[in-house]
Amino acid sequence: MDDDGLIMNFAPSSGVGSTYRSVKPALKKGSWKQRLRVKKNIQRKERKLAAVQDSARTVLNSEFVSAGGRRTSDVREKQSDHPVGTATPATKVMHGKPQVISSLFSYNPEIRKKDPAVKDATKKKSLSAPSNAPVSDTTTFQGIGIDSDLVAHMTDKLGAQKPTQIQRRAIPILLGPSRRQVVIDDIEVPDEDVDAVVQAETGSGKTLTYLLPIVNRLILSSTTDASSTNASSTSAKRSVGTLAIVLTPTRELAQQVLGVLQTLLSLPPCGTTGRRRSHWIVPGVVIGGDKKKSEKARLRKGVNVLVSTPGRLLDHLQNTKSFEIENLRWLVLDEADRLLDLGFEETLRSIVTILDERTAGRGRGTRHEDSDLWPGTRQTVLCSATLREDVRRLAGTSLRNPVFIRGQGEEGVASVKRLHDRSDTAGKKGREDVNAMDVDDAPEAKFSTPNQLKQTYVLTPAKLRLVALAAMLRSCFVTRQSGMESKVDNKVVVFFSCCDSVDFHHDLFANAGKAQRKRWAGDSYEEEEDGENEEDEGEEESPEHRVLREVLKAQKDEPTAQNSNGKKVDQPDAQLPPKPFAIGTVLPDVPLYRLHGELAQSIRTQVYLDFRKAATGVLFCTDVAARGLDLPDVTRIIQYDAPADLKDYVHRVGRTARLGRQGQATLFLLPSEMEYLDVLKAQELKPEPVKVESVLMGLVSEANGKDFQTPATELQNTFERYVLADEKRMTLTRNAYWSSVRAYATHSAAEKHIFHIKKLHLGHLAKAFALREAPSNMHATQSRKKQHWEKRDEEKDGGKGGKAPKKRKLDPSAEFAIGDLGKMVGPTTRKKTRK
Numbered sequence: 115m116d117d118d119g120l121i122m123n124f125a126p127s128s129g130v131g132s133t134y135r136s137v138k139p140a141l142k143k144g145s146w147k148q149r150l151r152v153k154k155n156i157q158r159k160e161r162k163l164a165a166v167q168d169s170a171r172t173v174l175n176s177e178f179v180s181a182g183g184r185r186t187s188d189v190r191e192k193q194s195d196h197p198v199g200t201a202t203p204a205t206k207v208m209h210g211k212p213q214v215i216s217s218l219f220s221y222n223p224e225i226r227k228k229d230p231a232v233k234d235a236t237k238k239k240s241l242s243a244p245s246n247a248p249v250s251d252t253t254t255f256q257g258i259g260i261d262s263d264l265v266a267h268m269t270d271k272l273g274a275q276k277p278t279q280i281q282r283r284a285i286p287i288l289l290g291p292s293r294r295q296v297v298i299d300d301i302e303v304p305d306e307d308v309d310a311v312v313q314a315e316t317g318s319g320k321t322l323t324y325l326l327p328i329v330n331r332l333i334l335s336s337t338t339d340a341s342s343t344n345a346s347s348t349s350a351k352r353s354v355g356t357l358a359i360v361l362t363p364t365r366e367l368a369q370q371v372l373g374v375l376q377t378l379l380s381l382p383p384c385g386t387t388g389r390r391r392s393h394w395i396v397p398g399v400v401i402g403g404d405k406k407k408s409e410k411a412r413l414r415k416g417v418n419v420l421v422s423t424p425g426r427l428l429d430h431l432q433n434t435k436s437f438e439i440e441n442l443r444w445l446v447l448d449e450a451d452r453l454l455d456l457g458f459e460e461t462l463r464s465i466v467t468i469l470d471e472r473t474a475g476r477g478r479g480t481r482h483e484d485s486d487l488w489p490g491t492r493q494t495v496l497c498s499a500t501l502r503e504d505v506r507r508l509a510g511t512s513l514r515n516p517v518f519i520r521g522q523g524e525e526g527v528a529s530v531k532r533l534h535d536r537s538d539t540a541g542k543k544g545r546e547d548v549n550a551m552d553v554d555d556a557p558e559a560k561f562s563t564p565n566q567l568k569q570t571y572v573l574t575p576a577k578l579r580l581v582a583l584a585a586m587l588r589s590c591f592v593t594r595q596s597g598m599e600s601k602v603d604n605k606v607v608v609f610f611s612c613c614d615s616v617d618f619h620h621d622l623f624a625n626a627g628k629a630q631r632k633r634w635a636g637d638s639y640e641e642e643e644d645g646e647n648e649e650d651e652g653e654e655e656s657p658e659h660r661v662l663r664e665v666l667k668a669q670k671d672e673p674t675a676q677n678s679n680g681k682k683v684d685q686p687d688a689q690l691p692p693k694p695f696a697i698g699t700v701l702p703d704v705p706l707y708r709l710h711g712e713l714a715q716s717i718r719t720q721v722y723l724d725f726r727k728a729a730t731g732v733l734f735c736t737d738v739a740a741r742g743l744d745l746p747d748v749t750r751i752i753q754y755d756a757p758a759d760l761k762d763y764v765h766r767v768g769r770t771a772r773l774g775r776q777g778q779a780t781l782f783l784l785p786s787e788m789e790y791l792d793v794l795k796a797q798e799l800k801p802e803p804v805k806v807e808s809v810l811m812g813l814v815s816e817a818n819g820k821d822f823q824t825p826a827t828e829l830q831n832t833f834e835r836y837v838l839a840d841e842k843r844m845t846l847t848r849n850a851y852w853s854s855v856r857a858y859a860t861h862s863a864a865e866k867h868i869f870h871i872k873k874l875h876l877g878h879l880a881k882a883f884a885l886r887e888a889p890s891n892m893h894a895t896q897s898r899k900k901q902h903w904e905k906r907d908e909e910k911d912g913g914k915g916g917k918a919p920k921k922r923k924l925d926p927s928a929e930f931a932i933g934d935l936g937k938m939v940g941p942t943t944r945k946k947t948r949k
């Protein structure tokens with residue numbers, strides 16, 4: 115094995131005090147100042163030596179104890195070269211420093227005493243019946259007012275036979291006066307079109323809840339009966355422009371909603387009863403990162419149901435003259451609470467103002483199209499799993515007779531509450547008042563997660579986080595039966611706080627140990643057979659991949675992609691992998707994906723589509739994947755970094771246990787973050803504790819028995835060696851480390867006392883990034899950058915002073931790209947100096 119420069123041994127003969135003794139005579143010579151200087155120098159050197167010896171001693175002791183008397187392979191090798199007690203070995207210096215390794219299992223905070231819940235760890239809690247599954251009573255989609263042809267089509271294409279509770283409650287209301295033969299006796303269905311706030315658990319079918327009424331009303335209005343002319347049918351054509359807009363906070367969610375929309379609208383032109391439909395309803399999507407030119411062309415022809423992200427929609431509203439919205443009838447805000455958050459709010463306000471202005475003239479204009487099946491004026495629907503009845507601000511818009519519809523909780527009418535809109539009384543003067551809605555005196559509803567979702571948490575000391583993550587992931591994919599390990603298929607999503615951390619962990623799990631062409635076998639690396647683990651050379655490309663590759667190639671000509679902050683993002687042609695995943699050695703044959711807001715859109719799309727249809731894999735991601743994404747068959751969610759906002763907890767865990775299926779979610783917490791459990795408890799979210807020791811057992815093989823420390827230490831060393839081996843990797847790692855620390859500072863004010871940077875042990879945290887010590891600090895990096903820019907300016911302008919790049923604004927709507935070095939530190943603007 116290569117010597118990677120660890121100080122793993124020391125000579126007691128040259129211990130503390132020896133330096134002092136050897137130079138003692140020198141202290142008697144020279145002036146008192148010189149003698150003092152010499153003395154201080156000696157003391158400083160001795161303190162340093164003592165520190166190094168202490169840590170080396172700790173390693174030896176702890177690793178010896180941890181291995182139950184057997185030392186880890188590293189230690190063994192060092193020992194054979196330099197037996198304990200002999201002279202200090204000549205250590206190799208890496209990156210200009212001798213490497214000192216600290217043990218994973220020493221100096222960790224005591225968990226057991228702190229965590230009162232640990233004693234409950236073995237208690238098995240039975241989970242109640244699924245709460246987001248389709249209803250089990252006699253309700254049918256036809257029964258709640260959906261057209262029989264559309265129901266048949268939907269059952270065929272989406273497998274939806276019975277509505278879920280939220281669909282049962284909300285669809286009759288959203289169908290408005292267009293509904294027929296609705297038999298809902300426990301809900302008061304208003305006989306006019308009303309605006310609605312729809313709140314239901316994750317995975318309960320909210321997309322169909324808002325899309326079905328729109329599609330149903332549009333389809334019926336374009337249908338003519340075989341015998342008579344349908345009085346409600348309209349002469350509308352595609353050129354009528356946009357009738358419905360669905361806004362989503364992320365591009366992937368927009369694409370997903372478009373997919374459902376396309377499926378619904380693809381029903382055959384001839385119905386079962388001989389009815390004919392004219393096929394003019396065209397769905398479409400406009401999102402950031404796509405070609406604007408082709409979007410404009412599509413809008414010119416007419417996109418009748420448009421799915422979009424706020425920024426791009428505003429752009430088209432302001433700059434695309436041929437974008438017809440005069441006939442707009444529906445505005446849906448999916449993940450409305452996120453869209454109403456700071457960051458999106460301003461964009462949303464501008465959108466609503468333009469929509470108000472441009473639809474105000476309806477009825478007077480010549481382009482006016484109508485059908486009595488459509489709402490007379492714009493209907494607004496807000497949708498999310500974490501909407502509260504106290505939605506206070508609606509980005510400058512008022513809701514018309516709004517009702518609040520909950521998908522869970524008390525039955526029937528109680529779950530459909532009318533919110534008092536003050537717009538009648540407030541008048542023009544009270545524009546601000548119009549934004550405020552009062553609610554019936556109901557107690558504030560808690561965020562709820564699906565009943566069948568099993569939630570756990572692991573209190574993990576910082577040093578053990580990385581190996582604990584590896585162990586947990588391994589146990590998701592490897593089972594052991596009668597001594598034999600076998601692979602199981604699972605889909606796991608791991609959430610991190612920032613893009614850099616996603617990149618780092620993805621790279622680490624994909625490549626650590628690979629250079630040695632060895633495979634992680636539970637307790638050590640074993641030689642890999644020739645050809646194994648090579649990325650499917652010669653394997654035939656699937657049709658979907660071929661199409662994607664063509665799309666990616668077509669996008670090559672695009673001008674340099676930039677994200678919303680103006681930062682250049684990865685170019686598709688620079689990363690045109692044959693497959694959007696990597697296979698590592700820690701998790702045998704498991705595809706590893708990554709998704710975050712700093713990747714090029716083409717790559718994001720490719721990853722999203724591939725992970726959706728994958729049978730197995732791990733997705734390392736930021737909160738860009740937390741909201742709304744319907745990733746089939748995800749069995750486990752791991753929140754490696756706690757969410758910055760409590761609502762994100764609900765959305766992250768909601769990527770599993772969808773539509774009545776089972777799922778597990780695990781939250782990693784540092785011992786210092788234990789108070790977060792109280793925050794969760796206040797929302798009636800009560801994850802059960804799991805001991806870190808039992809998580810680490812995931813690394814143990816048959817040969818190890820119950821010793822998890824040896825394989826954990828071995829794996830940690832492998833990670834550390836991988837990072838140390840390359841300067842570029844070190845940079846990626848340092849960036850990930852500091853970006854994570856910065857992201858830690860973005861927790862909401864209410865949680866600051868729990869997640870405070872001061873509480874982080876930066877040295878221990880370094881271990882979680884496979885670093886042997888905390889990298890140089892952020893301020894140093896900042897000042898180095900500043901110096902760099904200043905030097906560059908001077909070189910450029912012959913010392914006259916040029917312009918350093920402007921400080922990039924931290925845009926909270928930048929698709930969860932928190933912690934990115936460029937955005938959060940960025941080169942600072944130079945102060946103006948007075949002449």
Ligand SMILES: Nc1ncnc2c1ncn2[C@@H]1O[C@H](COP(=O)(O)OP(=O)(O)OP(=O)(O)O)[C@@H](O)[C@H]1O
Nearest residue numbers: 274276277278316317318319320321499742744773
């Ligand atoms: N009634 C139904 N029967 C069967 N499947 C359904 C039904 N309604 C929705 N689905 C399916 O359930 C899955 C989850 O639906 P959807 O994504 O709309 O959930 P959601 O409530 O919007 O979740 P989130 O809050 O995470 O956005 C989708 O795959 C959808 O096709």
